[in-house]
Amino acid sequence: MVTGRIDFEGDGQIEGAALVDGSRVAVIGGGPAGALFTYFLLDMADRVDLKIDVDIYEPRLFAEPGPIGCNMCGGIISETLVQNLATDGVFLSTDVVQRGIDSYVLHTDVGSVRIATPNDEMRIAAVHRGGGPRDVTESRWESFDHHLLENAVERGANVIHARVDEIGRIDGRPTIKVHGGEPRAYDLAVIATGVNTSLLKSLEGLGIGYLRPKLTKTLIREYLVGADEIGRSLGTSMHVFLLDLPRLEFAAVIPKGDYVTMCLLGEDIDNALAETFAAAPQVRAIMPPGWDPAARSCQCLPHINVHGVDKPFAERVVFIGDSGVTRLYKDGIGAAYRTAKAAARTAIFEGVSEGAFRDHFLPVCRAIQGDNRIGAYAFVLTRVAQRFRILRRAILAIARDEQRPGRRPRLSGVLWDIFSGSAPYGDIFRRMVDPVLAVRGIMALPGVLVATVRGPAAAVAANPNPRR
Amino acid sequence: MSSAALGRFYEDGEVVVHQGDVGDSLFVVQDGLVEILVEEDGSEVVLRTAGRNEVLGEMAIFEHLPRSATIRARGRARILTLDKRNFLRRINEDPSLAFRMIETMSHRVRELSHEVVELQAALAGHGSPAEVVEH
């Protein structure tokens, strides 16, 4: 067993278990968390002249269309993550980015408003996580997960295309067993399996204090629409919906290259709710004429992590991405980036002991979870807006007014950050309860009341896609 | 070049930032080429060109001084802007974000040292480079 202290020129000693030359690291799952962890681990190891071997266990083939290549997601790469990756040298070329997104359009039953990025720049990326839906005939884009995994391979990682059946421990070191194989011992096991796997349940019995995250079901559909049609209808905007439909909390329609992705979040999400949503006039209005909601290319019902793990680490074991702690509802890949990088930094510079992860990895997880608690309140406010038409009218009136030149985009900024997941929830919440915003709300009230008294006929819904 | 990718397009000759402007952002070239040039007494000296995946304008992050050079598209180029404040905030959480930037700056210092040596040698008509570069 390598329990050591390495010495980077002088005092920088690592107490307890550490990675040394020849150490072996197993990464279970080659999605964004696993691939980014490996990329950063090998990059940082290189910087300190440490020679380590990394095996990534990943059964999916990300270049393939259909379920075998897909990690089921909306495929929005947030503004912050785009910028972080660009700074870290992970280049997202036009081979990967199917559509640059420059705006959000908020749709309600009383109208819509478009909120654009500064300078009308494309600051958000829409991607496919795998090779696309199963009816893809010729894949014109590289999948995001494939791209990240290739980056890790270029750094020297070894990919083992197999599902891990069992994680155990021998002499204090983690062991990995794939179907039909013998357990292999490693100096560090990094769990990056996401939440849509049965492996996590078995890890609860490993005696390391791990308890699975709390999950909820979501729904994703893909529609083949064609790039030109998408350009004419949805454009380069992500479309989000605040509709008063029972059980629906949040819905988004995201334009990709040739496909449109529909994501639903709520209570007991099922097919019936997806049908109701797809038939809503606000959805039909943004889709091309003749679009048939029944003609979908694929559908899946993946789980999402809504309450992270309290102890996402143990001696020589760390849980990153969705299998540990993630961001509530938004920017899950961005959170995977943060936890992956924090785990890599800890492993290289602080060691792989339980204490090292507690002191250096846990604070990043705690920051995300603390922010999620505030996020939960922010989402309560959006839920309230979903229930009361008068509030939806007020939001639209203020946000529209803010689109005029020279107006400070207070509410638009809040909406942008809520929908894009670009800022910490704490930040968003503080701006949500800003007194200036309350004053703007009061000033908008007379107009809103008149519109409400006149009834739905007077709604501003005549402009479902403000770009047209 | 796809019109639906990250960043925004700059046409040939369009200026991304002017020398002398106060800088509050960094830039990452997504596609095409840009040139970095210094304007002095009405004439221009192109210092270098930069292409895909290169980060530019990073001096604005560390100094409160006007931009030392102009960045201009050579041919059609697509550029992504990174906001200085958000960038510093992210570095505060994750100092390793600065690794690559420091690496880039260190390469540039090395290149500049090399150029200084060459210029000194050219000016002197002879000379010992070792006397000039001491790092």
Ligand SMILES: Cc1cc2nc3c(=O)[nH]c(=O)nc-3n(C[C@H](O)[C@H](O)[C@H](O)COP(=O)(O)OP(=O)(O)OC[C@H]3O[C@@H](n4cnc5c(N)ncnc54)[C@H](O)[C@@H]3O)c2cc1C
């Ligand atoms: C409906 C929906 C929409 C979403 N939209 C977005 C969005 O637009 N933007 C965003 O940033 N986030 C979004 N997310 C969240 C995002 O999908 C996750 O946060 C992100 O995928 C987490 O990355 P990960 O690497 O932790 O896990 P995953 O992406 O789930 O990857 C886990 C990997 O582990 C592998 N694996 C699993 N079990 C094993 C095993 N036993 N052995 C070996 N390998 C294994 C899997 O094959 C997979 O490749 C969305 C989620 C849902 C459900």
